[in-house]
Amino acid sequence: MTKRTVPLLVGNWKTTPATLVEAVKFVKTLDKKLASAKTKSLKTLPKKSYYLAAPDIFIPHLQDVATHGYIGSQNISGVSLGQETGETIPSMIISGGADFAIIGHSEVRARGETSDARAHKVALSLQSKLTTILCVGEHTRDNQGKYLAELEEDVKQTLSLVKRDLFEHLVIAYEPVWAIGGKTPASTHECFEVVIALRRALAALAGIEYAKKVHILYGGTVTTENAKSFIEEGGVDGLLIGRASQDVETFEEIILSCHKNK
Numbered sequence: 001m002t003k004r005t006v007p008l009l010v011g012n013w014k015t016t017p018a019t020l021v022e023a024v025k026f027v028k029t030l031d032k033k034l035a036s037a038k039t040k041s042l043k044t045l046p047k048k049s050y051y052l053a054a055p056d057i058f059i060p061h062l063q064d065v066a067t068h069g070y071i072g073s074q075n076i077s078g079v080s081l082g083q084e085t086g087e088t089i090p091s092m093i094i095s096g097g098a099d100f101a102i103i104g105h106s107e108v109r110a111r112g113e114t115s116d117a118r119a120h121k122v123a124l125s126l127q128s129k130l131t132t133i134l135c136v137g138e139h140t141r142d143n144q145g146k147y148l149a150e151l152e153e154d155v156k157q158t159l160s161l162v163k164r165d166l167f168e169h170l171v172i173a174y175e176p177v178w179a180i181g182g183k184t185p186a187s188t189h190e191c192f193e194v195v196i197a198l199r200r201a202l203a204a205l206a207g208i209e210y211a212k213k214v215h216i217l218y219g220g221t222v223t224t225e226n227a228k229s230f231i232e233e234g235g236v237d238g239l240l241i242g243r244a245s246q247d248v249e250t251f252e253e254i255i256l257s258c259h260k261n262k
């Protein structure tokens, strides 16, 4: 498996911040801090070093001001262009400035997203060549490791409509539901064993060469203290960060720490 050299660090803002003014201020402040770090202390920091999944309505505005990161959506719809009230489809968010989309977050699944709907969203998003972050994760763990087989099955089912030459646009985020929004993250060992299972599922679907193109992230109680360990010991190519991406200093600290000593 090819280890990525540049970590993919994605903030999931969820329903924050409350206003566009705050969102723009956040991105401008973050960009200023990163630009300064790049000139002063971390010359190896890439020009664009973060991804931010924002509320859709903020995307075009943030795209205008974000020079050091990518802006994306937290969910899309898999319905067709036409008569579907209240839905936002990939062509709309792409033309509004989105660089990527998250699909299948456990909080969206909990609001009733079906596996069928998820498979359609992923297929449509990838057909549109949108970088697509598919979230998977178990609710609980059992001693026999059944959750690993269930995760593999979830990946296979959700990607069943996707052609393998679109895998280069696919990212999978492993987010154990029990670790989201809590105090205890998965251990790097627990993360590593799931990464192997996910790679196995991808290889079974599309062959090893295509499976290798997929980036895998970890999410669930990522903090400034544990962020780098998932990349160094957990076998992932990056992180999907909730609460710690909603505070500009904390998010900056994570970005810088994950890029140090490259």
Ligand code: 13P
Pocket (backbone or CB within 6 Å): 012, 105, 175, 179, 180, 181, 182, 219, 220, 221, 222, 240, 241, 242, 243, 244
């Ligand atoms: P926390 O980092 O707040 O646990 O949230 C994780 C998450 O849901 C990212 O998508």
